[in-house]
Amino acid sequence: MDAVRQLLGIIEEIAKGNYSNDIMALTKEDQPETTRAIAEAIGLMMVKIEAREYQLEMMVEELKALNLKIKENTIKTVSAMAHALAARDAYTEGHAARVGDLAGRMAALMGLNEEEAESIRLGGILHDIGKIGFPDELFQAHEGQNPNNLVKEIMKHPGAGAEILKDLDFLGLSVELVHCHHERLDGKGYPRKLNAEEIPLGARILAVADSYDAMTTDRPYQKGRSPEAALGILRQHAGTRWDEACIEALEAVLGDVQNQ
Ligand SMILES: [Fe+2]
Numbered sequence: 001m002d003a004v005r006q007l008l009g010i011i012e013e014i015a016k017g018n019y020s021n022d023i024m025a026l027t028k029e030d031q032p033e034t035t036r037a038i039a040e041a042i043g044l045m046m047v048k049i050e051a052r053e054y055q056l057e058m059m060v061e062e063l064k065a066l067n068l069k070i071k072e073n074t075i076k077t078v079s080a081m082a083h084a085l086a087a088r089d090a091y092t093e094g095h096a097a098r099v100g101d102l103a104g105r106m107a108a109l110m111g112l113n114e115e116e117a118e119s120i121r122l123g124g125i126l127h128d129i130g131k132i133g134f135p136d137e138l139f140q141a142h143e144g145q146n147p148n149n150l151v152k153e154i155m156k157h158p159g160a161g162a163e164i165l166k167d168l169d170f171l172g173l174s175v176e177l178v179h180c181h182h183e184r185l186d187g188k189g190y191p192r193k194l195n196a197e198e199i200p201l202g203a204r205i206l207a208v209a210d211s212y213d214a215m216t217t218d219r220p221y222q223k224g225r226s227p228e229a230a231l232g233i234l235r236q237h238a239g240t241r242w243d244e245a246c247i248e249a250l251e252a253v254l255g256d257v258q259n260q
Contacts (some may be wrong), residue, residue, distance in 0.1 A: 100124030123177030130161030
């Protein structure tokens with residue numbers, strides 16, 4: 001009876017994941033034959049379970065490494081696409097990466113989780129990818145002073161971008177953010193004239209980061225504004241054009257950068 005109780009105790013420990021050598025004592029010659037046979041079978045089972053657990057742990061490690069590689073490749077793919085656009089549109093060199101960086105930081109500061117913040121960062125890097133099919137004259141066009149037919153063409157780029165990216169499953173949410181980055185809270189944006197609550201938060205973040213970077217960067221036709229002046233313009237249009245909470249997040253991110 002003692003041996004049965006001992007065997008039972010050992011089985012319970014194995015079930016909890018505690019593998020000890022206690023079972024060995026019950027396989028010795030001084031034990032009744034039945035006890036020895038059961039103890040040997042349990043011992044063998046324990047060794048096999050341990051080996052499988054080890055194998056699983058190894059597989060999990062391999063999967064983690066593969067996952068990291070996929071993530072790295074995703075970022076490289078996205079960067080390659082952004083570089084392809086930069087090659088055509090020289091004066092926005094660095095703009096995509098800066099918008100991605102700013103938007104990702106704003107998202108994290110607003111309490112979005114790591115995955116969402118990363119989608120927003122990738123959306124920032126790719127936001128203008130739809131311009132890649134533009135004719136050269138559109139790249140030479142000047143913001144705010146374009147003939148109507150050019151403006152119409154320019155307004156197609158968010159939709160064109162979403163169309164280019166739509167089959168890249170790894171981009172997830174980023175594709176919709178690219179589609180919505182020129183929408184405005186008051187419904188006067190483009191291409192779909194969405195209203196505030198219809199615009200994903202990530203796209204409202206992108207709109208603020210994109211506009212801030214465009215305003216503070218020197219262009220052939222305009223000198224970049226100071227950060228204070230750009231923030232002033234954003235604040236002036238808070239609630240109509242841009243989301244106030246996103247502007248506050250931008251201010252906090254810029255404050256953090258200055259304090260570094
Ligand atoms: Fe854009």
